[in-house]
Amino acid sequence: xxxxxxLEKTKTNFxxxxxxxxxxxxxxxxxxxxxxxxxxxxxxxxxxxxxxxIERIEAxxxxxxxxxxxxxxTILREEIADLLSETHTGEETEYSIPMDKRPYVxxxxxxxxxxKTTTIGKLAYQFxxxxxxxxxxxxxxxRAAAIDxxxxxxxxxxxPIVKQKMGSDPASVAFDTLSSAVSQxxxxxxxxxxxxxxxxxxxMNELTKVKKVMQKVVDDTPHxxxxxxxxxxxxxxxxxxxxxTKATEVTALAxxxxxxxxxxxxxxxxxxxxxxxxxxxxxxxxxxxxxxFNKYEFVDSFFK
Ligand code: GDP
Numbered sequence: 001x002x003x004x005x006x007l008e009k010t011k012t013n014f015x016x017x018x019x020x021x022x023x024x025x026x027x028x029x030x031x032x033x034x035x036x037x038x039x040x041x042x043x044x045x046x047x048x049x050x051x052x053x054i055e056r057i058e059a060x061x062x063x064x065x066x067x068x069x070x071x072x073x074t075i076l077r078e079e080i081a082d083l084l085s086e087t088h089t090g091e092e093t094e095y096s097i098p099m100d101k102r103p104y105v106x107x108x109x110x111x112x113x114x115x116k117t118t119t120i121g122k123l124a125y126q127f128x129x130x131x132x133x134x135x136x137x138x139x140x141x142x143r144a145a146a147i148d149x150x151x152x153x154x155x156x157x158x159x160p161i162v163k164q165k166m167g168s169d170p171a172s173v174a175f176d177t178l179s180s181a182v183s184q185x186x187x188x189x190x191x192x193x194x195x196x197x198x199x200x201x202x203x204m205n206e207l208t209k210v211k212k213v214m215q216k217v218v219d220d221t222p223h224x225x226x227x228x229x230x231x232x233x234x235x236x237x238x239x240x241x242x243x244x245t246k247a248t249e250v251t252a253l254a255x256x257x258x259x260x261x262x263x264x265x266x267x268x269x270x271x272x273x274x275x276x277x278x279x280x281x282x283x284x285x286x287x288x289x290x291x292x293f294n295k296y297e298f299v300d301s302f303f304k
Contacts, residue, residue, distance in 0.1 A: 006283025006291070007301050010264030014043050014302060022069040028061055032069060036076075043262070044234040046269030053079050077303045080268055081295055089267075089277040090295025095126040098223075103135070103181045103189045105214065105221040107174075109207065109244055110228035111195040115256035115282055117146065119228050120190050121153030122282070122290035128159055132187040137177030138163035139170040139210060142194045150192055156287065160184070170194060170206060171213040178217035191222070204247040211248075226279070228254045229270065232261035241274050250274070256282030259289070267298070 021035035022028075033054055040050040056079050061067045067075070084090050097104040106123070110116045124134045136154050140146040144166040154161035162177040174191055181189045193210060196203065214221045227250045229237040237255070244250055253271065258264050258281050271278045278293045 006259045006281070006289075007264050007298075009260070009262040010043070010258065011302055013262035014039070014265070017042065018072075022072060025069050028057070028067040028069055028072060032072075033058060033061075036072070040265065043265035044269065045265040046235075046238060046273055049083070049269040049272040052272065053083065056082075073303050077299045080302075081299050083268065083272055084278075084295040084298075087271045087275050087277050089271045089279075090293045090298060091277075092279070092292050093294055094292055095123070095130065097127075097132070097188060101223050103178070103186045103218065104223050105178065105189045105191065105218060106224045106226055107191045107193060107207075107210065107214075107222035108226045108228060109193050109195070109248065109250070111240055112143070112146070114195070114228050114230040114233075114240075115254075116140075116192060116195060116228045117149045117153060118285065119226075119254050119256060119280065119282060119290060120150065120192055121157055122287055123280070124153065124159050124188075124190060125157045125287045126290065127188045128157060133185065134159045134188045134190065135177060135181040135184065135186045136161040137173055137189060137191040139173040139177070140192045140194045141166055141168050141170050141173060142196060146192065146194075171209045174210045175213045175217060178214050178221070182217060200243060200247060203243075207248040224252055225250050226252050226254055227276075228256060229266075230257050231255040231263055231266050231281070232257040234261075234263045234266055237266055238270060238273065241270055241276075245274055245276070250276055252277055252279040254278070254280040254282065254290075255293075259283040264302075267293070 017039040021039050025032050037054050127134050138147045138150045147163050162180050164173050227244050255267050267278050281291050281293050283289050
């Protein structure tokens with residue numbers, strides 16, 4: 001239900017475009033496919049992913065000889081769900097961490113303003129609600145505001161935070177955070193990292209160093225590198241994903257601010273393009289406004 005609400009704008013926009021695309025047509029032909037291509041591209045699915053979807057539908061039309069426009073909804077829904085399956089996007093239904101990895105360490109990356117801190121706070125809230133012990137680490141030491149903001153969320157959710165003063169070494173904060181988490185017997189550690197992209201080499205070096213230092217405390221960490229992207233920026237989000245996946249190994253995506261935008265199609269395109277699962281979506285500013293991304297709910301809310 002909240003998903004429906006969160007994606008309301010995307011849905012309305014998509015539907016009106018789709019109905020225009022098939023208006024007056026009973027059969028899926030080249031014209032309809034051309035229109036559909038435009039609908040997907042302008043819904044921020046991205047050109048490459050759109051072409052992939054169109055090709056698959058073309059193949060089905062060729063195979064079945066005839067496809068009615070009334071079937072197009074169902075077929076699109078199947079193809080999109082299939083596409084998401086290929087990146088293991090949206091298979092989970094709840095916030096869960098593997099039983100055998102404690103503390104489970106999530107390193108969060110993304111540029112400033114995308115909703116990184118908010119997403120960390122919302123995640124902490126969800127894990128805590130499950131009875132898990134959460135520790136936050138303020139390793140975005142570049143901006144004082146980043147540390148303060150994370151502190152606000154730590155207070156709000158009532159979880160401990162490890163921080164140092166602005167300008168201190170992010171790797172040192174990460175080290176302290178993991179050490180503290182281990183000694184407290186924490187279940188989940190969420191580390192905020194700096195979000196500047198203007199110097200790719202610096203970013204890469206910094207993230208590599210943070211990882212290395214964390215591994216001194218807990219083997220094989222981070223278990224997850226979560227890239228946060230602002231869904232309302234559409235194609236910018238693609239560009240950021242490109243930069244961050246070059247700088248470090250990203251294992252999961254969180255797409256935020258889908259509540260205020262008609263660009264929800266980015267979820268499909270980004271996951272496909274980078275072959276990384278979208279795990280969470282942000283649909284508001286509140287503590288409860290994060291959702292585990294479930295592909296069935298997503299396609300249902302799109303095509304219902
Ligand atoms: P950061 O700089 O990446 O840490 O970004 P913040 O977490 O401080 O978020 C920037 C702004 O976006 C804040 O005003 C948040 O309340 C807002 N925000 C974050 N996530 C969402 C979301 O899913 N929906 C909406 N509408 N706003 C969000």
